[in-house]
Amino acid sequence: MDMYIKEWVNEFIDVAISFDSWMEMDRIYLQNRIETILAVDLNEAVPNHLAKQPDKLTQLLQLLPANLTNEDKGRIESELGDLLTPPPSVVNALFAKTYEVDPKQATDYLYDLSKNNHSVSSHSFSERELFCYPFIKENCLACYQQEGKLTNNFSLAKRFIRMNLANESWMLQYLSFPQLLKEGLVSYEEHQLLPVNQQTVQRLFQLATILPQFTWVYRSQLEEELQHSCYHFARYTYPVLTDTSSKKSQSLLFSDVQVEKLSSDLGISLSSANQKSLEQAAYFILEQWKQQQPTESIQLVLRKQKEVYQLVVTFQSASRLANNQTLGMSDSSMAQEEKTLTETWVEKVMAFL
Numbered sequence: 001m002d003m004y005i006k007e008w009v010n011e012f013i014d015v016a017i018s019f020d021s022w023m024e025m026d027r028i029y030l031q032n033r034i035e036t037i038l039a040v041d042l043n044e045a046v047p048n049h050l051a052k053q054p055d056k057l058t059q060l061l062q063l064l065p066a067n068l069t070n071e072d073k074g075r076i077e078s079e080l081g082d083l084l085t086p087p088p089s090v091v092n093a094l095f096a097k098t099y100e101v102d103p104k105q106a107t108d109y110l111y112d113l114s115k116n117n118h119s120v121s122s123h124s125f126s127e128r129e130l131f132c133y134p135f136i137k138e139n140c141l142a143c144y145q146q147e148g149k150l151t152n153n154f155s156l157a158k159r160f161i162r163m164n165l166a167n168e169s170w171m172l173q174y175l176s177f178p179q180l181l182k183e184g185l186v187s188y189e190e191h192q193l194l195p196v197n198q199q200t201v202q203r204l205f206q207l208a209t210i211l212p213q214f215t216w217v218y219r220s221q222l223e224e225e226l227q228h229s230c231y232h233f234a235r236y237t238y239p240v241l242t243d244t245s246s247k248k249s250q251s252l253l254f255s256d257v258q259v260e261k262l263s264s265d266l267g268i269s270l271s272s273a274n275q276k277s278l279e280q281a282a283y284f285i286l287e288q289w290k291q292q293q294p295t296e297s298i299q300l301v302l303r304k305q306k307e308v309y310q311l312v313v314t315f316q317s318a319s320r321l322a323n324n325q326t327l328g329m330s331d332s333s334m335a336q337e338e339k340t341l342t343e344t345w346v347e348k349v350m351a352f353l
């Protein structure tokens with residue numbers, strides 16, 4: 001039995017309607033828009049060699065002629081993805097409404113939308129692969145001013161969620177080329193580096209409080225590389241979070257804060273149910289590092305589990321930071337001299353705490 005292209009188009013429109021991008025009365029208009037974009041006749045049968053796909057955008061893309069350039073394919077994929085997606089104001093309103101019910105449901109809504117409209121690749125990239133895509137470095141990944149623009153990094157369908165952090169505007173996005181599960185950035189609305197101070201730490205804790213489903217990372221090296229203040233998040237348990245020696249001691253300086261050295265000796269894990277106290281401890285370490293700069297970069301990895309915050313502070317050279325998977329773990333690429341330096345620094349900070 002023949003299947004008609006129109007049926008495939010209607011399945012795609014069903015997905016668009018399910019995301020509140022359009023309403024039933026928009027169906028004829030959408031059919032015509034898609035017919036124009038794909039340059040096909042909807043009343044023709046689907047070629048026999050093509051099969052249905054669970055992803056409805058992928059299903060439609062099969063109809064494109066094989067000799068089309070990758071650039072044309074990419075543009076059409078992006079246009080159709082955008083047709084599947086509500087405008088930024090609507091995505092933001094739906095996100096906010098869902099957040100009231102459940103924060104995780106809100107980010108999952110954005111994630112599902114981003115997967116369905118292909119603004120987030122379904123492929124998980126390795127560090128090596130990302131390195132082979134030099135175009136990714138062309139534009140600033142953190143700038144939301146590219147919303148609605150088709151670039152090598154961004155699909156037309158990409159959307160940013162506006163967030164208010166301590167009366168400043170910040171933008172949440174899922175990364176187009178992720179390495180980790182549900183990986184994204186929250187970046188300042190302007191392309192600029194904000195001073196590294198107490199607020200740097202406060203924002204990190206605020207993010208982990210309002211969206212505790214993620215592990216949050218402040219990386220001095222990442223924002224310096226982008227020249228844009230940002231925080232990194234993912235659904236990922238970094239090895240450093242579990243690399244603890246289980247020899248906890250109570251901090252003398254900060255009440256209710258438990259301190260322990262990572263078993264790799266290259267970082268410190270702190271935990272507490274007292275958010276303010278742990279924030280102060282984090283800020284104290286950040287200040288010590290800023291004043292002495294014993295290593296090229298500092299990272300604050302924060303997660304909230306039930307009512308307890310766990311913060312892991314690691315110090316590294318820039319070269320070792322690129323790979324998310326080995327974040328904070330000792331590896332052979334670290335020079336002995338640098339390792340000794342970091343260990344000495346960790347000892348010093350531990351002694352203060």
Ligand SMILES: [Zn+2]
Nearest residue numbers: 140143191228
């Ligand atoms: Zn930027």
